[in-house]
Amino acid sequence: MKVLVIDHLFADEIGSRLRADFPNIDVVTALDSQSAQGEVAACDVIMSLGMNADETLFAQARNLKWVQSLGAGVDKFQSLAALDNLELLTNAKGIHGPQIAEMTILYMISLLRDFPALVRQQDAKNWRRFPGRKLQGRSITIWGLGTIGEEIARICHAFGMTVSAVTRTPRDHPFIDRYYLPGDLAEAASVADFLLAVAPATAENVGRLNADIFQAMRPDSYLINVGRGSLVVEPDLIAALKTGSIAGAALDVASAEPLPPENPLWDMPNTILTPHISGMIEEYPEQVYPIVKTNMAHFLAGRIDQMINRIDPVKPITGSTH
Known part of the structure; x- marks a missing residue:
């Protein structure tokens, strides 16, 4: 059996752990979809983040039986x-809470x-003091x-914040002050300092x-x-930021x-932009590998x-979520 691990940071470490724990499988690693091209055709298993979900690459994987997402x-x-x-798709949900919080x-x-x-001032060697606002008491x-x-x-x-949540399944939770159903998202957004x-x-x-x-x-x-x-209609957000309909945004x-x-x-x-790194930490292989190891043993x-x-099901009943 051949397993391909694709990740630009952690493929080699995850691959090394798999080889040590499962010496009878063939494990190859790649930094990205392009470098995986020569390996994918014979693969039974691919482990990767969604950012490497390339149509051309996966079309070559004619023996593919299982995809393990290395993210949620x-x-x-x-x-x-x-x-x-594809009949078998698994993910790595449940491990990202601390770093994303x-x-x-x-x-x-x-x-x-x-x-x-403040960072721009430091770059310009400009010592200018101005007041900020505290997080305590916000919603x-x-x-x-x-x-x-x-x-x-x-x-x-x-x-010390007031916490509301939008969910289909309200439940007793010690840290949530109020619930809204998904259809009430606009109302829930209207009462908060942060959405x-x-x-x-x-x-x-x-x-x-x-x-x-x-x-x-x-x-x-x-x-x-x-x-x-894809949750955001980006032109609408850009317009809201330009016109001052909202004060700002932080987008990962x-x-x-x-x-x-x-x-x-x-x-x-x-606007604060970060390159999809809120879940990325140096200890990520230690977080994700127990899921990978357990699933490989069962597989x-x-x-x-x-x-x-x-x-389950692998494909959403309601159609594509791209």
Whole structure:
């Protein structure tokens, strides 16, 4: 059996661990889709992040039996026509909460303190003092209450924030003050200093953050997106930022990644852009490998029903989530 691990940072480390734990399988690694071209045809298993979900690459994988996403998102894999007949897709959900929660706090404090302006002042050797605003007492609406959203709620509560959540399944939670159903997203956005998008890119979620939502938000409020770029109608967001309908945004994801240099978001002083790194930490192999190892052991033993984080059905019933 041949396994291909694709990742520009951690492929070799994950591959080395697989070889040590499963010496009877052939493990090859690649930094990206381009360098994987010569290896993919004979692969039974591919392990990769969604950013490497390349149609041309996966169309060559005619022996493919299982895709293990090395991240939580699987929408890019689900959108590939080459994987229409794939029977086994798993992901790495449940491990990203701590680092994405910390980045969310960083985004909020940076926006309230205008930290980008401070960095620009340092670059210009300009000593200018100006007041910031504190996080304590602010409010946040979290759209998407999985393990990441719950961890963000816990930390925001510790900062003395009021926490609302948008979810289909309200439940008793010690750190959430109020719930809204998905159909009430505009109302939920209107009451918060921060609207945080951490929802998955399902068909019903794609494009939900549009002009109607931005008009419902207060002019002193902010959007933070650590979910998927496709959740946002980007021209509507750009218009809201330009006109002052909202105060600013922090975006870890975008409609196109990498974000093209001509995109207006690059030049907006009220916008913080990061290159899809909120879940990326040096310790990531230690986080993800237990899932990889467990699933590989079950896969080799034929215990498919015991594999962790199976996506069932592999393709969304409602259609593409690309």
